[in-house]
Structure formats: structure tokens, C-alpha cells
Amino acid sequence: MQNLSCLTYYAHGFAPWSLHSFRVQACTAKGCALGPLVENRTNEAPPEGAVTVFVILEGPREVKLKWEAPLSPNGRLTYAVFFTGLFYVEQVKYNYSLLNDTQILYHTEEANLWVPISGLVPFSNYTVEVNASNSQGSVISDPITIMMPPGAPDGVLPPRLSSATPTSLQVVWSTPVRNNAPGSPSYRLQMRPSHSMDGILDLFSDPSASVSYVIGDLQPFTTYELRLIASNEYGSTYSDWTSLVTTEDKPGPIDPPFLLDVSPRTMTLKWQHPSRPNGVITHYNIYKNGHFHSKLSGKISNSTMLNLHPNASYHFQLEGCTSKGCSLSPETRTVWTLPDAPEDIPNPELYSDTPTSVSISWKLPLFPNGQLENFTIQRKSKGMEQVTTLVTLPLNHSMKFVDQTSALSPWTTYEYRILMSTLNGGTNSSAWVEVTTRPSRPAGVQPPEVLVLGPDMAKVIWSPPLIPNGNILSYEVCMPDPRIRVTPSGSNTSLLSQIMSHLIPFTNYSVTIVACSGGGGHLGGCTESLPTHIITHPTIPQGIGTLSVTPVSESYIGVSWQPPSRPNGPHLRYELLRRKIQQPLASNPPEDLNLWRTIYSGTQRFYEDKGLSR
Structure with missing residues (x-):
């Protein structure tokens, strides 16, 4: 374009927003070389020319639109489609309020394409314009007025509950926000079970102009879904499904509970919730043998009956309740609890009328808990663990027994109890009861130890009887004569003694101890x-x-x-003494006057004293 030696060049005379390519060629005396290719556009200018718009009606809510680009776009054009007319404020949120407004319904950079425009209000007029613009300006088409044809109603809301009973619903509904056609709409009402796609029921045999309806023959506390269909001669519009619930009623029939796990004192009740609860089961009442027993939560379906009596008959009823009332089941079959061991067995009555026997009598238990089978008598010595079973007696035996076994000892404390058994129920016993047999004469009285203390005195020592058979009341020391009665003191009874005086010297004595016992007001012997x-x-x-x-x-x-008379010893010898007390014929008193002189010593019992003085 230019042959020069400077490093800049100004090119002009180009069309707006036209694309141009440039490269630089550098030459020397030896030749030329080309630089890289560079492209660039000229700046935009306001578009020039007319925008022609074409419109085709596609129904009551949609049109197709096409436009031609202006003759000179002079830049990158953006097209905005303007509609002026009626619009719903927020149709997606069911706000069908009408607003007269101008809104941009479409944006694009394309032209000469058919574009669908939807969401228009049927049976209304719109003015359509297309604006073509770039960064430097814009051009707008001539306005076109279109008239939308009539269509199905808009703004059809679901029906509302006016009132409800357990078996009916009264519903009302509003007219559509816009009928979108001349005249008034007609209505149909449809119903289906909740969350079901099947079984849709048309409640009107023919379309109706009414705005309320009472639906009967429904089930209590049941959710139904309803929707409204509003129609004119150009179409029908369906509302969303809405859920309505009938009110509660007392429950339908309730089956009697099942009786399981029967034991002597418990059994389990299990039941099924009613097939038609007709509401929320708030609680269950359980009746035992016709009387109220307990109140339970409506969420549970079983309960264990406690504290029942063994071998007793029971029947139950279940009552289910809602907020509107209660329904009572029939009675269950009569069930007997299992037998159990007897309870509250009276203590036996004990009496000892001899040293080696005990009379036992007893009474039936307060709670047999079944068919009594037998009685068993047990005995043990007080303070001992070993238990002896004396006898097991049948039920028809008299309720008395005399224990005369050889193991009984006098004046001994025994404990007795009665065991009673029920058929297939078990055994229980009374408390242990004490009795002391009567006293008897002592046994094992040992010979005494005798210490001779002198000619007329001896000390007798003895021990208590090996088997006292009672309380030792007294001892008697028998020589046999003399006899001395000794009452034992409580301080020391392990060794006893008695001094026997006034005895006869050198005399044979047979010493015995007589021990006497007693107790409980009875003399043992x-x-x-x-x-x-x-x-x-x-x-x-x-x-x-x-x-x-x-x-x-x-x-x-x-x-x-x-x-x-009392020799007082063996080998008896005699000494005979004589003394002279007077000699009248003597001239002088003799020397042996009044002096004792032994004249004999020996065993004989006579003596001849010869040669006496005259």
C-alpha cells in the first residue's frame, strides 16, 4: 500500500466493523522479506437499516417469531424481543395476578431463525418489537400487534377443605384467575387414594358450575387426594393434587388379644392393631376378668401381665381408643395360670407330752396355688444344719402326726416344719418352729469320789450326769445314812462336793449320788x-x-x-486298871493310894483279880 522508510502508517476509508489483514515487507538491495500476518477490525458504528419482523400464532399461549437483520449491522448485533401486554406476576409460584407490562422475552445474536415465544396470556393482545443493537447504537423494528386466541383457564387452584366428618369431606374451590375465553368455566372434581396413580374417580357425572361439593361414604381418618378440572370450550386445566383427611372416629372392630407364655404368675398378651384404626390410637385399655387393669401406649402391641395368682382362671379384653372414642374387643378364651408351690403355709403346732415324743398338727395353706398333693414333715436339732425328713403323708391323711422316733431325746429343743406340694406346681415350707421335749430322769450319773477326812468325816465329790435330760433340780448324797440334799448353784456345776460329818469311825459306807431333773413345770425323775x-x-x-x-x-x-458299843476300830484290846481308894485296916496310908495300876491287858473280857489286900 505504501513504499516508504518510516515505521508507521495510517489506513482509512474502511467500512465499520470490517476485518482487515496486514503484513510488512522489508527490502534491501539484495531482496525483500515478509513479516507475520496481523488481522484487526474497524470499530463498530450504529446499525443502519430496518428490522423486519414476522409472527405466526402457535396457539393461545405461544407464537413463532422471525426477523431480518438491518441492511448495515456495523458491528456485532444483539437482538431483544419485546412484548407489551398482559403477564402473570409469577406463574411458577401460582401467582396469577395480571400485570400490563413490557418484557423482554428473548435474547439472541442470530437473525432469520424462527424462535418460539411461550408463556403468553390467551385471549389478550400483544405489541411485538425487535431491537437490534451493538455497542454504538441500536435500531428497532416497527411494532406488530397480535391477538392471542382463547384458551383453557389459568390459575386453577386445588380445592380446599370446608369441613370434615369421619365419613365425609365438604370441599370448596375458587374460580380460575382467568377464564381465557368468553363466558364462565365449568368444573369437574377428581379423587384418588393418597399417593396412588390408579383408581382416579370422577365425582361429577357431568361438568358443573358449582364451586363446592360434599363427598360421602369415606373412611375415617383417611387421606384422599383431590384435584379440580376447570374447562371452557377451548380446553381444560388441571389443578395440582391436594391431600385432605377425614376426621377421626372410634376404632373399628378389635380382635381379642392372644395369650402366650403362661406361667404361674405371668402371661403375655399380644395383639394386632385394628385394621381400621379410624384415627391415631392414643392408648389401649386392658380389662382382666371384666375389671379395668391397665392403660398402655397406643404404639405397643404386647404386654406382660404380672402378679397373677397361680392356678387361677383369667380372661382379658382389649380396648383401643382414639380421640373420638373407644372400641372393646370380645373376651379372650379363659386361660388358667400354671400351678405353683403353696404360699402362706401356717406354722405347725407342736406339743411334747413325753420325754421322747412330739405331737405335730398343721393347717392347710392360705394359698394352695393348685391341687395339694402331700405333706412332708421335717425335723432338725436346734442350731444344727442337718435336716431329717420324718414322713411324707398323702392329702387324705389327718393333719396330725406324732414323732416317736428313737432319735428324740428328753429335754432337747427340736425344730419342725411342714412342706406342702402341689401337683406339677412345686413345694414350699412353713417356717421352722421350736419345741422342747419333756424332761426325764438323768442318765449317766457317775459314782462319786469319796475322800475320807477322818473317823467321822468324808468329802464326797461328783460330776453332773452325762445326760441330764432336764434341768438338774437337786442332788442327794446318800451314805445311805446320813442323806443330805444339795441344790446346785448356777456358778459352777462342772464339779460338785459335799462334806459329810458325824460319821461313825471305822464303818463301811456305800456312798451314792441321786440326781433329780425337771423343767418347764414338769418333773423328769x-x-x-x-x-x-x-x-x-x-x-x-x-x-x-x-x-x-x-x-x-x-x-x-x-x-x-x-x-x-462302838469299838471304832479293829484288833480291840482291853486294859483293866485298878486303884486303891481306902485301906481301913492299915496303920498308915498305903503308898499306892489313889494310883491307877494296870492289872490286865489283853483281848479277854474277864479277869480274876487275886491277892488283894484285906
Whole structure:
């Protein structure tokens, strides 16, 4: 374009927004070389020319639109389609309020294409313009007026609940926001079970102009879906489905509960919720043998009956309740709880009328808990763990028994109890009851130990009987004569003693102990030990009688005597003493006057004293 040596060049005379390519060629004396190709456009200018618009009606809510570009776009054009007329404020949110406005319904950079424009209001007029613009300006088409044909109604809202009963719904609805055609619309009402796509029921046999309807023969507390169909001669519009609920009623028939897991004191009730609850089951009432028993949550379907009586008959009823009332089931079949061990068995009555027997009597339990089968009597010694079963008696036996077993001992405390059994139910017992057998005479009275203390005194030592068979009331020390009664003290009864005095020297004694027992106001008896034989120590004789003196001559006297009444020892010897107390014929008193002189010593009981002085 230019041959010069400067480094800039100004080109002009181009059309607006036209594309041009440039490259630089540099030459020397040896030749030329081309630089890289560079492209660029000229700036935009306002478009020039007319925009021609074509419109085709596609129905009551849609048109097709096409336009031609202006003769000189002079830049990159953007087309905006303007509609002026009636519009719904927010149709997607069911706001069918009408607004007279101008709105841009389409944007594009293309021309000569058919474009669909929807969402228009039927049976209304619109003015259509297309604006072509670039960054420097715009040009707008001539306005075109179109008249939309009539169509189906718009703004058909779901029906509303006016009032409800357990078996009916009264619904009302509003007229459409816009009928979109001359005249008034007609209506149809459809119903289906909740969330079901099948079973749609037309409630009107023919279209109606009414705006309310009462639906009958419904189920209580049931959700139904309804929708409204508004129609004119140009079409029909369906509202959305809406859910309406009938009010609650008392439950339908309730089956009696099942009785499971029967035991002596419990059983489980299990039931099914009513097939037609007719509302929310707020609670269940359980009736036992015709009387109210308990109230349970309406969400549960089982309950365990506690604290029942064994071997007893029961029947139950279940009552289900809603906020509107209650329905009572029929009675269950009568069920018997299982037998169990007897309860509250009275303590036996005990009486001992001999030292080795106990009379036992008893009464039936307060709660047999089944068919009594037998009675068992058990015994144990007080303070011992070992238990002896005495006898098991049938039910027809008299409720008395005498324990005369050889194991019983006098004056011993025993404990007895009664065990009672039910058929297939178990065994239970009374409490242990104490009884003490009557006392008896002691056994095991040991011979005493005797210590001879002198000619007339001995100490008798003895121990308590090995088997006292009662409380030791007294001891008697028998020589057998003398006899001394000793009452034991409570301080020390392990070793007992008694000093026996006034005994006869050198005498054989047979010493025994007689122990006597008793207790509880009864005398047990006395037992004498085997004897212990002793001899008292000897001592000087006692009871020497008067001499028998017989003068034989003037110088001879015969003397005799009897043995002493109490020799007090063995090997008895006699000494005979004589003294001179007077000698009248002597001139002088003799030297042996009043002096005792032994004249005999021996075992004989006589002596001849000869050679006496005259």
C-alpha cells in the first residue's frame, strides 16, 4: 500500500466493523522479506437499516417469531424481543395476578431463525418489537400487534377443605384467575387414594358450575387426594393434587388379644392393631376378668401381665381408643395360670407330752396355688444344719402326726416344719418352729469320789450326769445314812462336793449320788449312781459299859465286861486298871493310894483279880 522508510502508517476509508489483514515487507538491495500476518477490525458504528419482523400464532399461549437483520449491522448485533401486554406476576409460584407490562422475552445474536415465544396470556393482545443493537447504537423494528386466541383457564387452584366428618369431606374451590375465553368455566372434581396413580374417580357425572361439593361414604381418618378440572370450550386445566383427611372416629372392630407364655404368675398378651384404626390410637385399655387393669401406649402391641395368682382362671379384653372414642374387643378364651408351690403355709403346732415324743398338727395353706398333693414333715436339732425328713403323708391323711422316733431325746429343743406340694406346681415350707421335749430322769450319773477326812468325816465329790435330760433340780448324797440334799448353784456345776460329818469311825459306807431333773413345770425323775464303798478311819472306842465286879473272897474279885458299843476300830484290846481308894485296916496310908495300876491287858473280857489286900 505504501513504499516508504518510516515505521508507521495510517489506513482509512474502511467500512465499520470490517476485518482487515496486514503484513510488512522489508527490502534491501539484495531482496525483500515478509513479516507475520496481523488481522484487526474497524470499530463498530450504529446499525443502519430496518428490522423486519414476522409472527405466526402457535396457539393461545405461544407464537413463532422471525426477523431480518438491518441492511448495515456495523458491528456485532444483539437482538431483544419485546412484548407489551398482559403477564402473570409469577406463574411458577401460582401467582396469577395480571400485570400490563413490557418484557423482554428473548435474547439472541442470530437473525432469520424462527424462535418460539411461550408463556403468553390467551385471549389478550400483544405489541411485538425487535431491537437490534451493538455497542454504538441500536435500531428497532416497527411494532406488530397480535391477538392471542382463547384458551383453557389459568390459575386453577386445588380445592380446599370446608369441613370434615369421619365419613365425609365438604370441599370448596375458587374460580380460575382467568377464564381465557368468553363466558364462565365449568368444573369437574377428581379423587384418588393418597399417593396412588390408579383408581382416579370422577365425582361429577357431568361438568358443573358449582364451586363446592360434599363427598360421602369415606373412611375415617383417611387421606384422599383431590384435584379440580376447570374447562371452557377451548380446553381444560388441571389443578395440582391436594391431600385432605377425614376426621377421626372410634376404632373399628378389635380382635381379642392372644395369650402366650403362661406361667404361674405371668402371661403375655399380644395383639394386632385394628385394621381400621379410624384415627391415631392414643392408648389401649386392658380389662382382666371384666375389671379395668391397665392403660398402655397406643404404639405397643404386647404386654406382660404380672402378679397373677397361680392356678387361677383369667380372661382379658382389649380396648383401643382414639380421640373420638373407644372400641372393646370380645373376651379372650379363659386361660388358667400354671400351678405353683403353696404360699402362706401356717406354722405347725407342736406339743411334747413325753420325754421322747412330739405331737405335730398343721393347717392347710392360705394359698394352695393348685391341687395339694402331700405333706412332708421335717425335723432338725436346734442350731444344727442337718435336716431329717420324718414322713411324707398323702392329702387324705389327718393333719396330725406324732414323732416317736428313737432319735428324740428328753429335754432337747427340736425344730419342725411342714412342706406342702402341689401337683406339677412345686413345694414350699412353713417356717421352722421350736419345741422342747419333756424332761426325764438323768442318765449317766457317775459314782462319786469319796475322800475320807477322818473317823467321822468324808468329802464326797461328783460330776453332773452325762445326760441330764432336764434341768438338774437337786442332788442327794446318800451314805445311805446320813442323806443330805444339795441344790446346785448356777456358778459352777462342772464339779460338785459335799462334806459329810458325824460319821461313825471305822464303818463301811456305800456312798451314792441321786440326781433329780425337771423343767418347764414338769418333773423328769431321779437316778441313783452306783455306790462308792469307803471305811472311815478308826479311833478310840466309844460306848464302854460299866464293869461287872463279883467278890469271890476277901482277896479275890472276878471282873467281867461287855465290848464297847462302838469299838471304832479293829484288833480291840482291853486294859483293866485298878486303884486303891481306902485301906481301913492299915496303920498308915498305903503308898499306892489313889494310883491307877494296870492289872490286865489283853483281848479277854474277864479277869480274876487275886491277892488283894484285906
